[in-house]
Amino acid sequence: MSYKVTEEGNVATVHLDGEIDMDVTEKAKEVIFPHIDAGKEVHLNLSNVQYMDSSGISVLIESHQKALEKNTKVIIKEVSKSVLKVIMMAKLEQILNLE
Amino acid sequence: MSELAHTNHTEKKDFLVRSSSLKDVRSFCREVFEKLHIDQSLKDELVLAIAEAAQNIVKHAYKDSPDTEDKMVVQISCKENKLQIGFYDMGTPVDPGKVKHREIDNVKPGGLGTFFIQQIMDAVEFKDGKKPWINHLVLTKQL
Numbered sequence: 001m002s003y004k005v006t007e008e009g010n011v012a013t014v015h016l017d018g019e020i021d022m023d024v025t026e027k028a029k030e031v032i033f034p035h036i037d038a039g040k041e042v043h044l045n046l047s048n049v050q051y052m053d054s055s056g057i058s059v060l061i062e063s064h065q066k067a068l069e070k071n072t073k074v075i076i077k078e079v080s081k082s083v084l085k086v087i088m089m090a091k092l093e094q095i096l097n098l099e
Numbered sequence: 100m101s102e103l104a105h106t107n108h109t110e111k112k113d114f115l116v117r118s119s120s121l122k123d124v125r126s127f128c129r130e131v132f133e134k135l136h137i138d139q140s141l142k143d144e145l146v147l148a149i150a151e152a153a154q155n156i157v158k159h160a161y162k163d164s165p166d167t168e169d170k171m172v173v174q175i176s177c178k179e180n181k182l183q184i185g186f187y188d189m190g191t192p193v194d195p196g197k198v199k200h201r202e203i204d205n206v207k208p209g210g211l212g213t214f215f216i217q218q219i220m221d222a223v224e225f226k227d228g229k230k231p232w233i234n235h236l237v238l239t240k241q242l
Contacts, residue, residue, distance in 0.1 A: 022121060053147060053151060054212040092206070
């Protein structure tokens with residue numbers, strides 16, 4: 001997994017790239033969580049993520065819940081068809097902020 | 100699905116029980132399903148189910164041995180349109196009665212892997228592991 005972060009005002013946009021599985025979830029959290037902890041709105045761009053397993057879904061849930069605690073939000077953007085299918089299988093499409 | 104999916108086909112491969120092996124498990128499955136000409140949508144689902152089962156071995160059967168040199172075996176068989184995926188490991192014995200996913204409406208991190216496997220596959224069965232194996236999991240899907 002590789003990533004790129006851009007910041008503009010109170011919004012941090014995190015572009016993840018590659019496959020998100022158990023092997024990279026700690027790395028993903030290290031990239032995403034500090035922005036949430038800083039109270040930023042995080043835009044998580046998943047356009048280049050073609051595979052995500054339950055560990056990746058856990059990162060999305062944890063990020064979402066952490067953001068609620070910090071009175072901010074995580075918006076998941078440009079989800080690929082294959083990842084959307086997994087999100088829907090987990091019945092999270094109404095819980096997570098998807099755009 | 101091509102005619103090949105109707106013929107008998109078996110392949111197996113071993114992998115170090117590590118989270119870093121999961122991408123190799125996925126690559127192996129994709130290659131086999133490519134040969135079987137399984138359509139993309141089903142292939143994605145099957146790869147997810149298999150990777151989740153392999154992840155469970157790393158995460159649970161070897162919870163206390165993260166640096167193990169043990170290997171797990173994944174075997175994919177297709178016979179008469181029935182796909183059977185076997186997993187063999189030498190980790191802590193699994194109590195099938197304790198393998199359950201979290202309540203899907205209770206949104207929290209974790210506990211989804213087994214749910215995905217059950218959603219995707221027709222049958223999930225723990226069999227007695229024959230020596231040297233401790234655990235033998237079999238996932239089945241009618242094609």
